[in-house]
Amino acid sequence: MGYLTAKIKANAETLHKELDWLQSVIEARLNEHEPEAVSVDTVLQAPPPLENNRSTYADIIREHRMNPAERLIMLLALTPHIRPQLLDIFLQPNPVLKRGYTEFGGIQGKTHSGFLPTGETAFYLLAGDDLGVRFACQHLFDRDHFFAQDNLLGLESAAEGEPRISGQLVLSDEVLDLLTAGERRKPDFSRDFPARLLTTAMEPEDLVLSWETLDQLKELEAWIAYEQVLMTDPCLGKRLRPGYKCLFYGPSGTGKTITASVLGKKVGKDVYRIDLSSVVSKYIGEESVR
Numbered sequence: 001m002g003y004l005t006a007k008i009k010a011n012a013e014t015l016h017k018e019l020d021w022l023q024s025v026i027e028a029r030l031n032e033h034e035p036e037a038v039s040v041d042t043v044l045q046a047p048p049p050l051e052n053n054r055s056t057y058a059d060i061i062r063e064h065r066m067n068p069a070e071r072l073i074m075l076l077a078l079t080p081h082i083r084p085q086l087l088d089i090f091l092q093p094n095p096v097l098k099r100g101y102t103e104f105g106g107i108q109g110k111t112h113s114g115f116l117p118t119g120e121t122a123f124y125l126l127a128g129d130d131l132g133v134r135f136a137c138q139h140l141f142d143r144d145h146f147f148a149q150d151n152l153l154g155l156e157s158a159a160e161g162e163p164r165i166s167g168q169l170v171l172s173d174e175v176l177d178l179l180t181a182g183e184r185r186k187p188d189f190s191r192d193f194p195a196r197l198l199t200t201a202m203e204p205e206d207l208v209l210s211w212e213t214l215d216q217l218k219e220l221e222a223w224i225a226y227e228q229v230l231m232t233d234p235c236l237g238k239r240l241r242p243g244y245k246c247l248f249y250g251p252s253g254t255g256k257t258i259t260a261s262v263l264g265k266k267v268g269k270d271v272y273r274i275d276l277s278s279v280v281s282k283y284i285g286e287e288s289v290r
Contacts, residue, residue, distance in 0.1 A: 007182025010055035015179070017048040018057070019083050022075050026089060029125050040128065044068050056182045060175070064146050073122050073140060077153045077171040078179055084114040091115050103129075107168055119155045119165035141165070151175075195272035200261040207255070207262055217263060220246060224267045 021043075028043040047068050050058040061071055079086055090104040091114075100106070105120025119141060127133035139145060141164075147153050152175050155167035177183065209217070223230075223244045230236050248256040257273070264271035 005182060007056055008180075010053075011057050011179060011182055014048075014050070014053055014055040014057050015078075015082065018071075018075050019079065019086060021047050022072065022079065023086055025072060025125055026086075029128060030089070032128060040125075044072065044126070047071055056178050060152075060178065064150070064152075069126050069137065070140065070147070072125065073147075073169070074153060074171070074175075076117050076122055076125070077169045078176070080112065080114060080116055081171070081176060082180065084112070087115040087117065090117075090121065105166065107166075117169045119167055119169060120163070122169060123165060195274045198257065198261045198264070198271045198273055200258060200265060202258060202262050204262055204266050207259060209255075209259070216246075217259070220244065220263060221267055224269065 024043050025040065028038050028040045031037045032040055045068055050061055060066075060074075064070070066074070087106075090106055091100070093099060094101050103120070103124050104115075105118040105122075105124060106115045107118060109116050122140075123134050123137055126137050140147065141155055142148070151172050153169065153171045155164065156170055158164050158167040171179075227242065227244070230240055231242060248260060250256060261271050
């Protein structure tokens with residue numbers, strides 16, 4: 001099919017094998033007490049090889065040096081979005097209690113009819129009823145783990161007084177886009193994202209600005225271009241904070257929005273106009289370079 005890009009095709013082929021691996025882990029855990037059952041650890045420690053795999057999924061795994069447990073958790077969070085029926089096995093009722101199995105975790109969505117995994121689901125697959133392994137896995141949802149640090153995935157907040165691990169396992173929208181479309185989608189204006197993308201046909205040479213303003217814009221460009229270099233410098237990195245805040249001020253019609261749009265275009269960054277009436281913030285501003 002012509003509309004399948006190379007990135008989408010590579011991700012689809014890779015994730016097909018990954019989902020087969022996840023299914024094998026699930027089956028091994030469910031059947032672990034059966035005679036001659038395959039060891040869960042044996043299956044868990046044998047994910048599909050990713051050497052020479054150029055998919056975006058494989059790139060993310062390698063970038064974060066994920067071990068099989070971390071890889072399985074990210075895959076589990078992704079599954080409801082790409083193959084939800086794989087988790088239907090967890091909907092089976094406990095024949096004694098006539099309700100779902102507590103150890104499976106999971107929640108029912110408002111519109112999604114399938115099984116939505118929680119932290120408890122991940123712990124069940126990784127640890128079963130082994131408390132030692134369960135306790136060792138708790139760090140996977142700590143704030144200092146790269147899942148949280150790099151905004152890959154996390155747990156929704158559980159209701160007050162309920163176990164933290166009962167929160168839904170949620171993949172970030174950015175990672176979901178990368179793993180399915182192979183690229184980040186630009187967010188649309190909505191109640192959850194009260195900002196609109198600004199674009200312009202103008203070029204830097206079309207701007208008519210004072211020399212003082214041009215110098216300030218060049219300073220902005222330099223920071224955006226060399227931020228990573230400065231932040232990783234042994235001395236400067238200790239004193240600087242990531243990002244750069246600036247305020248464009250002046251009467252209406254003086255070119256603030258156009259200048260911000262042209263700057264974003266020149267440095268290859270998206271520029272959004274924020275609807276301040278939808279945001280409660282201590283910062284005053286209208287344009288932000290992302």
